Amino acid sequence: MANKRIDEPTGTETMGHEWDGIEELDTPLPRWWLLTFYACILFAIGYVVVYPAIPLATRGTPGLWGWTSRGQLAQEMDKAKGEHAATLAALAATPIETLPGKPELMQAAVAGGRAAFRVNCVQCHGSGAAGSRGYPNLNDDDWLWGGDLRTIETTITHGVRFPGDDATRQSLMPSFGHDGILSAAQVDDVASYVRSLAKLEPAGAAAQRGAATFAANCVVCHGAEGKGSRAVGAPNLADAIWLYGGSHADVVASVTNAHAGVMPAWGAKLDPVTIKMLAAYVHSLGGGEASPQTPGTANVPAPVK
Amino acid sequence: MNAEAPPPPPALYAKRKAVFPRQIDGRFRRLKWLIMAVALGVYYVTPWLRWNRGPYSPDQAVLVDLAHRRFYMFAIEIWPQEFYFVAGLLIMAGVGLFLVTSAVGRAWCGYACPQTVWTDLFQHIDRFIDGDRNAQLRLQAAPWGPGKIAKRALKWSIYLGIAFWTGGAWIMYFADAPTLTRQFWSGQAAPVAYATVAVLTFTTFWLGGFMREQVCIYMCPWPRIQSAMLDEKSLLVTYKDWRGEPRGKAAKGSEKPLGDCIDCGLCTAVCPTGIDIREGSQIGCITCALCIDACDRVMGQLGRPRGLIDYATLEDSEREMKGEPATPHRKLIWHPRTLVYFGLWSAIGLTMLFLLGTRHHLALNVAKDRNPPYMLLSSGEVRNAYTLKLRNMEGRPRRIRVSLEGVPGAAMWTDETARSTSARTLTVTAAPDQTMPLRVYVAAPAGTASQPLEFELEALDREGGEASYHTRFDAPGGD
Numbered sequence: 059m060a061n062k063r064i065d066e067p068t069g070t071e072t073m074g075h076e077w078d079g080i081e082e083l084d085t086p087l088p089r090w091w092l093l094t095f096y097a098c099i100l101f102a103i104g105y106v107v108v109y110p111a112i113p114l115a116t117r118g119t120p121g122l123w124g125w126t127s128r129g130q131l132a133q134e135m136d137k138a139k140g141e142h143a144a145t146l147a148a149l150a151a152t153p154i155e156t157l158p159g160k161p162e163l164m165q166a167a168v169a170g171g172r173a174a175f176r177v178n179c180v181q182c183h184g185s186g187a188a189g190s191r192g193y194p195n196l197n198d199d200d201w202l203w204g205g206d207l208r209t210i211e212t213t214i215t216h217g218v219r220f221p222g223d224d225a226t227r228q229s230l231m232p233s234f235g236h237d238g239i240l241s242a243a244q245v246d247d248v249a250s251y252v253r254s255l256a257k258l259e260p261a262g263a264a265a266q267r268g269a270a271t272f273a274a275n276c277v278v279c280h281g282a283e284g285k286g287s288r289a290v291g292a293p294n295l296a297d298a299i300w301l302y303g304g305s306h307a308d309v310v311a312s313v314t315n316a317h318a319g320v321m322p323a324w325g326a327k328l329d330p331v332t333i334k335m336l337a338a339y340v341h342s343l344g345g346g347e348a349s350p351q352t353p354g355t356a357n358v359p360a361p362v363k
Numbered sequence: 364m365n366a367e368a369p370p371p372p373p374a375l376y377a378k379r380k381a382v383f384p385r386q387i388d389g390r391f392r393r394l395k396w397l398i399m400a401v402a403l404g405v406y407y408v409t410p411w412l413r414w415n416r417g418p419y420s421p422d423q424a425v426l427v428d429l430a431h432r433r434f435y436m437f438a439i440e441i442w443p444q445e446f447y448f449v450a451g452l453l454i455m456a457g458v459g460l461f462l463v464t465s466a467v468g469r470a471w472c473g474y475a476c477p478q479t480v481w482t483d484l485f486q487h488i489d490r491f492i493d494g495d496r497n498a499q500l501r502l503q504a505a506p507w508g509p510g511k512i513a514k515r516a517l518k519w520s521i522y523l524g525i526a527f528w529t530g531g532a533w534i535m536y537f538a539d540a541p542t543l544t545r546q547f548w549s550g551q552a553a554p555v556a557y558a559t560v561a562v563l564t565f566t567t568f569w570l571g572g573f574m575r576e577q578v579c580i581y582m583c584p585w586p587r588i589q590s591a592m593l594d595e596k597s598l599l600v601t602y603k604d605w606r607g608e609p610r611g612k613a614a615k616g617s618e619k620p621l622g623d624c625i626d627c628g629l630c631t632a633v634c635p636t637g638i639d640i641r642e643g644s645q646i647g648c649i650t651c652a653l654c655i656d657a658c659d660r661v662m663g664q665l666g667r668p669r670g671l672i673d674y675a676t677l678e679d680s681e682r683e684m685k686g687e688p689a690t691p692h693r694k695l696i697w698h699p700r701t702l703v704y705f706g707l708w709s710a711i712g713l714t715m716l717f718l719l720g721t722r723h724h725l726a727l728n729v730a731k732d733r734n735p736p737y738m739l740l741s742s743g744e745v746r747n748a749y750t751l752k753l754r755n756m757e758g759r760p761r762r763i764r765v766s767l768e769g770v771p772g773a774a775m776w777t778d779e780t781a782r783s784t785s786a787r788t789l790t791v792t793a794a795p796d797q798t799m800p801l802r803v804y805v806a807a808p809a810g811t812a813s814q815p816l817e818f819e820l821e822a823l824d825r826e827g828g829e830a831s832y833h834t835r836f837d838a839p840g841g842d
Contacts, residue, residue, distance in 0.1 A: 186734030
């Protein structure tokens with residue numbers, strides 16, 4: 059523009075425009091700023107060349123170094139796996155009953171099991187393993203199929219009533235009411251009797267009538283005293299824990315339409331070491347039971363099949 | 364255009380005038396030597412002092428162990444939870460600076476500040492390599508040639524050596540000094556150690572070798588704070604203009620009466636920040652008192668009374684001018700503001716000493732399981748789970764009894780003991796100088812309501828020690 063002039067006090071040229079007498083100096087950028095700026099440009103060019111940078115139709119330019127964030131993750135995962143390899147190998151070689159005798163290995167197993175539980179088990183059993191209606195609480199001391207390390211491992215491997223696994227935990231309670239085995243009145247009486255076993259109801263006339271029905275239909279699995287049987291996964295009816303609710307209506311519903319909860323056989327999806335770690339974690343939640351021992355061989359683990 | 368252009372405005376940027384202070388000897392110079400020796404000695408030697416803490420703790424007397432989160436200072440060991448002790452020390456250092464300022468002015472700036480100590484050291488190297496003030500000025504003005512290059516290279520190498528040693532000594536406070544030295548030279552030390560040494564080497568080289576007084580005048584906030592703290596009762600390096608002016612060299616036969624100042628310029632030549640003290644108190648004066656040494660020497664040679672430049676308060680200067688006696692030194696130092704600062708400083712110090720002396724070396728933290736908050740056992744009992752963190756802050760294993768307070772009928776066991784062993788108390792051995800995690804289950808009879816629960820610790824050794832933690836016991840139907 060025409061109005062460019064040298065500003066006298068500063069000796070700098072103006073931009074050549076003015077508004078109401080206010081002019082702007084064309085002060086050059088400081089040299090250090092320019093040099094930094096040029097250095098950034100050079101860096102950016104180098105960056106574009108060696109790193110993935112320009113998005114194309116299906117994927118971006120790969121860059122000279124071939125670096126990807128996915129590749130870096132894979133590398134880091136491999137490294138972590140390498141670091142855990144020794145522990146995992148030791149776990150694989152250790153029968154689960156002998157884990158409590160190796161505190162460091164046990165700790166590692168519980169930690170690994172906690173991580174695997176978060177991924178595979180929390181959907182049904184809850185993040186605190188407290189379960190919910192129909193999904194057993196794993197913290198307590200009540201076990202349907204048994205609570206020692208080996209038994210828990212078996213249950214996880216083969217699942218419960220899981221179609222497709224021959225060794226799965228199998229049992230079926232008849233739907234006594236629905237299938238017409240018992241009349242509605244009989245079911246009601248049995249419910250009263252069962253609740254009296256757990257001292258939730260006084261042993262009244264209905265309970266006494268139900269006792270006979272119970273003896274004829276239920277003792278096979280639940281036992282004469284209603285204490286259940288772990289061989290067939292029949293729950294203990296005399297304790298305070300009710301998987302499907304303990305109110306009179308709940309018990310009537312359970313006897314009328316039997317429940318048959320299903321748990322997947324994890325042996326098909328997870329490797330044996332992960333299952334071992336899961337069993338150790340579940341066992342560590344506070345309700346774990348000691349492994350059965352043959353008398354006289356106190357420290358020898360039970361024979362492995 | 365009119366003939367007369369307006370005069371160009373003064374430049375806003377003042378270029379630095381390099382300072383080449385002249386060597387001077389005197390009582391304050393000797394005091395500075397002493398303080399420099401002590402300060403550098405403390406800085407370089409401290410990490411190498413040993414202190415026996417038994418087999419479980421490091422034997423370095425002063426150690427900031429970041430990796431293990433411990434701070435050791437002779438007999439004192441501080442855990443992160445007790446960091447308020449370190450905060451207290453820092454507050455004491457801050458109040459201590461106020462105290463010193465109110466008692467003896469900018470003594471910190473003049474004698475003990477690292478910037479002053481290292482600048483002083485580097486200025487002595489200048490004199491050692493290049494000669495005293497005049498030789499340095501000549502060399503500065505001389506064109507670059509082999510001699511100048513050699514001298515500069517030698518001088519800057521010595522700067523770099525000292526700077527490196529300064530950075531190297533710093534990292535010794537953060538790890539076992541002999542081990543770290545070995546690791547450092549064999550290339551096995553942590554990268555952060557090398558980075559720290561590099562950064563501190565650079566800052567020492569740059570700030571001590573080249574920035575020098577500009578740090579005090581332009582970069583450091585402390586002179587600004589100090590100028591707000593100084594008043595007419597503060598001890599300052601003061602030129603007694605009423606005695607010195609009019610300054611000048613007495614010409615033979617001149618009738619003009621002159622003051623004591625003969626305008627020899629020695630006070631400005633020795634000044635490490637390059638100021639003229641005769642212009643009065645100013646931010647560039649770090650009160651190192653070297654000009655007092657210089658002027659006292661000249662006055663001595665002239666047979667005039669010393670103290671034309673002297674430590675004096677503004678108030679006393681005026682009294683002296685009127686011929687009144689000066690305030691005694693004791694009163695100069697112990698005035699009300701000093702007493703308040705001293706009281707504050709000692710109160711913090713005594714409180715910390717008391718807390719250090721009476722603190723327990725045992726502590727407890729409890730994290731209650733919230734998912735699930737409580738568990739129903741098959742017997743109908745209610746179980747809660749807790750993670751206890753027992754902190755044994757002694758350097759030896761201790762037997763510790765854990766007991767339950769509250770929740771009648773409740774009993775506890777751990778994840779390593781069987782339910783059948785449950786009881787109201789249990790005894791564990793806590794590893795030395797560590798936090799011991801303990802997983803505890805507490806079961807209470809059916810029907811127990813939600814209520815407060817307290818865990819108590821008691822050390823079973825001779826020293827004893829207790830700790831407790833209030834938490835809750837949750838049950839169905841509770842709030």
